[in-house]
Each structure stands twice: as C-alpha cells, then as structure tokens.
Amino acid sequence: MGAELVGVEKQHSVAFDVNSLRRDFPALDQKVSGRPLVYFDNAASAQTPLCVLEAMERFYREDRSNVHRGVHTLSQRATAAYEAVRPKIQRFLGAEREQEIVFTRGTTDAINLVAATYGRKNLGPGDEVLITTMEHHSNIVPWQMVCKERGAKLVVAPINDAGELEMDRFRELCGERTKIVALAHVSNALGTVNPVEEITRIAHDAGAVVLLDGAQAAAHLEVDVSEIGCDFYAFSGHKVFGPTGVGALYGRYALLEAMPPYQGGGDMIRRVTFEETTYADPPMRFEAGTPNIAAVIGLGAALDYLRGIGVAAAAAYEAELLSYGTQRLRDIEGLRLIGTAREKVSVLSFVMEGAHAHDIGTILDDQGIAVRAGHHCTQPLMDRFGVPATARASLAFYNTRQEIDRLVEGLEMVRSLFG
Amino acid sequence: MRADDLTSLYQQTVLEHHRAPHNHGALGDATHRSEGVNRFCGDQIALALRLRDGAIEAARFVGEGCAISRASASLLTDAVRGADEGRARALVAIVSQLVSSGAQPLDEARLEALGELALLRAVRSYPARENCALLAWQILEAALDGKAHA
Numbered sequence: 001m002g003a004e005l006v007g008v009e010k011q012h013s014v015a016f017d018v019n020s021l022r023r024d025f026p027a028l029d030q031k032v033s034g035r036p037l038v039y040f041d042n043a044a045s046a047q048t049p050l051c052v053l054e055a056m057e058r059f060y061r062e063d064r065s066n067v068h069r070g071v072h073t074l075s076q077r078a079t080a081a082y083e084a085v086r087p088k089i090q091r092f093l094g095a096e097r098e099q100e101i102v103f104t105r106g107t108t109d110a111i112n113l114v115a116a117t118y119g120r121k122n123l124g125p126g127d128e129v130l131i132t133t134m135e136h137h138s139n140i141v142p143w144q145m146v147c148k149e150r151g152a153k154l155v156v157a158p159i160n161d162a163g164e165l166e167m168d169r170f171r172e173l174c175g176e177r178t179k180i181v182a183l184a185h186v187s188n189a190l191g192t193v194n195p196v197e198e199i200t201r202i203a204h205d206a207g208a209v210v211l212l213d214g215a216q217a218a219a220h221l222e223v224d225v226s227e228i229g230c231d232f233y234a235f236s237g238h239k240v241f242g243p244t245g246v247g248a249l250y251g252r253y254a255l256l257e258a259m260p261p262y263q264g265g266g267d268m269i270r271r272v273t274f275e276e277t278t279y280a281d282p283p284m285r286f287e288a289g290t291p292n293i294a295a296v297i298g299l300g301a302a303l304d305y306l307r308g309i310g311v312a313a314a315a316a317y318e319a320e321l322l323s324y325g326t327q328r329l330r331d332i333e334g335l336r337l338i339g340t341a342r343e344k345v346s347v348l349s350f351v352m353e354g355a356h357a358h359d360i361g362t363i364l365d366d367q368g369i370a371v372r373a374g375h376h377c378t379q380p381l382m383d384r385f386g387v388p389a390t391a392r393a394s395l396a397f398y399n400t401r402q403e404i405d406r407l408v409e410g411l412e413m414v415r416s417l418f419g
Numbered sequence: 420m421r422a423d424d425l426t427s428l429y430q431q432t433v434l435e436h437h438r439a440p441h442n443h444g445a446l447g448d449a450t451h452r453s454e455g456v457n458r459f460c461g462d463q464i465a466l467a468l469r470l471r472d473g474a475i476e477a478a479r480f481v482g483e484g485c486a487i488s489r490a491s492a493s494l495l496t497d498a499v500r501g502a503d504e505g506r507a508r509a510l511v512a513i514v515s516q517l518v519s520s521g522a523q524p525l526d527e528a529r530l531e532a533l534g535e536l537a538l539l540r541a542v543r544s545y546p547a548r549e550n551c552a553l554l555a556w557q558i559l560e561a562a563l564d565g566k567a568h569a
Contacts, residue, residue: 354438356485358460359429362545366425375461382461388483389460417429418486 016317021309022398024049035368038403043188043216043347043394044372045238048302052242055301056294067293068267082293085300086283089248092303093233094224100256102249102283103291107215108138110234110249111182113286114211115142117259118232119180125151128177130208132157132165132194133384134187137377139213143182152179159384163190163339171202178208185217185233189376189392190339191322191347193221200229209255215239219396220318220345222311225250237295242302246295249286256282263288314397318346321395325404332411334419338390346395349376352411355418357389363417364391364410371407427541428548429486437486442496446479453562454482455569457554462488466558468499475499475507480555487548491539492555498536504563510536511556518542518552 022028025047030037039047059081065074067082090098104110119142123129129143133156140154147154155178157170165183174181181203186193196212203210211232217223218235225233232255236247251259261268261279265288270278279285306314325348329335334353352360361373372392375382382388393407449467456463464482468475478496482489491514499507513529514536516522520543530537542552554569561569 356462358462358485358548358551359487362428362548363425365547374459379461388462417434 016313016397018317018398018400024051024305025398026050026053028398032368032370033366035406038369038399038406040393040395040399040403040407041370041372042219042396042399043239043392045244046219046241046396047398048243048298049241049305051305052298052301056243056298059294059297066290078293081297081300082291085296085303088300088303089250092218092223092307093235093248093250094226095250096226097253099281099283100250100253102251102256102286103296104234104247104249104286105245105292106236106238106247107213107234108142108236110232110247111139111211111213112142113249113262114232114234114251115146117262117286118209118255119143119146120150121258121260123147123150123152123179126177127152127179128155128175129153129180129182130155130157130170130174130178130203131181132170132183133159134163134165134190134192134378134381135182135184136188136213136215137379138215139182139184140380143180153177156380157183159192162341163187163192164341164343165192165194165199167195167198170199174202174206174208176206178203178206180211181208182211182213184213184215185223186214186220186345187339187378187381188216188347189349189378189381189390190341191216191344191349191394192339192341193217193343193345195343196228196230204229216345216347219306220311220315222315231255237299237302240299240302240306242299243292243295246292246299248299251282253282256286259285261288262286265289267291309397315345317397318395321399321401321404322346322348324401325393325395325407328404328408329411332408332415334415335411338385338387346399347392348394349390349392351387351390352414352418355414357391359418360391360411360414363414364407367406367410367413369403369407369410424541424544428545430538430541432535433490433538433541434486436490436493440480440489440493442477442479442493444479444481446477449479451562451565453558453566453569455554455558455561457484457488457550459550460485462551462554464488464492464555464558466492466495466555466562468559468562470504474501474503476501478559484554485548485551487542487551488554491552494536494539495555495559498534499559507559507563511560514539514556515553518549520544520546520549 063077067079209231214235233250238244268288338349357373446467451468454465462484469477558569
C-alpha cells in the first residue's frame, strides 16, 4: 500500500503526457465528418486502450474455454485469468476481501442485484429507501420496483441550484424508517461529487445501509470503500476504459452472506437435488451461469492500465481541463451550465438559448465532435432544472485543451444558426 | 458535403417554423387528441385535431422539442388542414418515406406536390434525427386511431 502511494506521487510530479497516452486508444485516431474526432462522450462510454483489446483477444485465441468447470488445461488457464481479476477489483476499490467482489453485467445489474436480494428481504411496509434528485434511472427504477412490491416508500433528497445535495434536508429525511440509502458517488449529468463519507455516517447512524453508484466515479476518483465505509459499491467496466457488458459489485461480506441468491443456475450452487438446493457462498452465490469471461479479463487489463497512469494524476489533469472548459463555455453568450458544484469531475452539461440539445448535438457531430444530447437517463433531474434535455461534454484524461477550443468553435456555429 | 447537408437541415424556413411554429397552442373543441414522447431525448408533443364531416378542420400542437421535431409538428398542422382521414394517413406514410435514410427517395414530382413539407427531406442525411422528424406524425396516427398515447 505504502509503495503504491509513492508510485502515485511520482507520476503526479511528472508532466502528464497526453499525446503519448492518446496513442494507446486506436479509436481516437480517426476523422468524423472530415475532421479529427473529438470524443467528449466519456461519461456514456469511454474508449478502450489497446492493452485491453489484446487481453481479450488473447483469451479468445489461446485460452478460450469455460471457467470453474474443466480439469483440462485451457479451462484452468481461463479460470486463472478470470479469477485474477477479482483481487484487482478488490485493490481498485479498497475492499478488505476478494470474496466481497461480485462480477456483474455492469452498474445497473449490480444495483438490481442488491434491490432484488437485500431490498426484497429487508424492506417491509412503512420502510423507506432514500435516494437523491440527481440519480440515474438505474438507481431509481430498481428501488421503485422493490418498494412497490414490498409496500415501502421511495424518498428523494433534494439538491440546490448548483447541483449539490442539500445536506440539511438529507439529514432530516434520513430517519429510523430509512433502511437503504442509494446514491451516486458522482452524478452522470452534472459531474457533482457527493460527500459520500459524511452521507454514510449519517445513514449508519440512522441504521440504514448505503449503496453507492460508482459508475461515474471509478474513472475519476480514487475509490476506497473501507475509508468511505459504504456497504455496497457498484461500477461498470466500460466507463473505466474496459469493455461493455461487465462490471462489479462490492458488498460487505456479512451482508452478502445473509443475502438470498439473485438468479438461479450453474456456478451459484453448493449441492442440487430435485427437492432442494443449497447455495454457494458469496461471491459465487450471485454469479449464476457462464459469465462474460473475456470482458472480465478485459476489465482486469483496464484496471492495470489505469493504475499505471495513476487515477490521481489523471484526476489532476482532468481538473485543469475542467477549469479551462468551464471558463471558455461561460464566455459563450446564451449558454448556461447545468451543474456547477464546488466538487465536480470533468463534466460540462449545458443548455443554450434558442437551441435544443439535440440540435447542438447534430451541429457538433457535423464538426467531428461527439457529445451526448438528451436527458442522460436522469429525467427527474432535468425536471428539477426545468430543461427537457442538456448537451453534455464529458472529458477523460486523453482529451486536450485544443479539443475544448474545437468545442467552443462548434458552439459558435450553433449560435450563428440559432442565436 | 456534410456542411451543405447541415445548412439544408437547418435552412431558414425550418428555423422559422421552430422559432414561431404555426398552430401552436391549445385547441378547445378538439375531437381527437393524442400525445407522445421521444424516449431517447424526452421531447414531448401533444396534438389536438378537430374533425368535421370527416375532414380535419383544425390541428394544433403544444410541446417542447428540438428544431426538427417542432418544425415537423408545425408543418404537419398546416399540411393536414382540410385533409380527410385517408389523406392524413397517406401523408404519414409519405413523410416516413421522405425522412428515412433507408427508404426509396421520392421523385421530383411527388416532392413538388408536398410543398413546404418537402423541407423535411434533409433529415435523410441524419438517421439519428429521424425519430425527431417522425414524432408528430406518429402522434397524428395515434390520434386518428383514438389512442391517447403514440
């Protein structure tokens, strides 16, 4: 642990060589609409470095077989490569035991897992699940579903105009009826970083467990679930430069152990008869069926890659980009930033007078600039800000100031058409 | 080439329909109503029609949306006035062919017959925007079918 910290410090002190890092990402090197691609849709899905593609290809070329099943060599190699990723995720999240890491299809799957197992078992009439206004639909709908089934109530903690959680209101709403607090570590639509340690303390004092949706945090912040103290933490592979269709759930072991299975099938059992089945211990209890083996291996390679760069070094570089981008966008007449929290990651969500986000998206795409335009799967949040949609530029460590200049140029074009 | 397409997509007439849409607002004595959302971007349109003796006497709409969906709704309300149900349904099919990148392009004579509606053909070059252009038309069809939602 100590050695790792020294490593991070060292990387932090040398200049961040963005041009060299960009060469690791083949998809960045292309033209769109006749101009070099500016990829500003990293919060939706980040690009994949070559080392991840190679790790997945190696599995398919050399080790392709099923895991946890065969005595033959290929299956042993596949199992070893697959299981080697679990301790990598454990270290990445700062979990105490590798048995606390459950492979999932992604963040959405992980939240559904907790709602359908822990939620269904522990929620009853009159109980409450506390979320926030800034949640992604994937951290709203699973709770709505289980609340409806169990007669529990979904309670929403409000945010202020900057897009920050109103902590006084949160404290009031988190009471003895609160059984689960579920919120984003970082908001996908606003970039807001929530004070998750404080929130966890408040929730635990009220006797509730805490699930953090880490989909947007994992690529930008050094996550340490032991330090935060949260009970569950979910993230997705494709937002940390890994493949799609894979992610992980961290769960405190004692909680996982007391949870019923999610899906039934192979791999999650200890012993099956037609009369009765006894279930495997966590994490296997929650991993029915043949998993996305190549994607898990790819995720492991992505976490190695991220570790090599250093999340802290990347975050420091991104903070500079964010500050430059914020200043440039603020200078554009008629542009309003949505999400101006003091603590935020490199997300620039905005609306422009007279121009709908969709039109902004099309005009920018015409200049080779990829942004997300829409409600970002956060319709209640859009309602809170009184906008139907926003345009969102979400930056990664491989983006540059020159690309932000291109964005500004593109937005001037929007103004000339719609202003 | 794309720049030309963009100019054609956002040509002045389209932008005018967006800024000052025709027939925008409530229709008190409507006989048919329906509404719909674009589930990808959350845009909403509500359409109201007044039919008398089998013909659309008035059509009005309300709703938030991008330039393409608003202009399309605005053009729709002009185009269907006076049309009987069969003609209105035929227009839905024609517009769908007009904006879909995969469909057979309309020939010049048919384009000319469409009048201002032909503006929407620029959407063909932007498959991601097809749903924006078609939203109002899907709602029109739902309204004629007596469905509250498209």
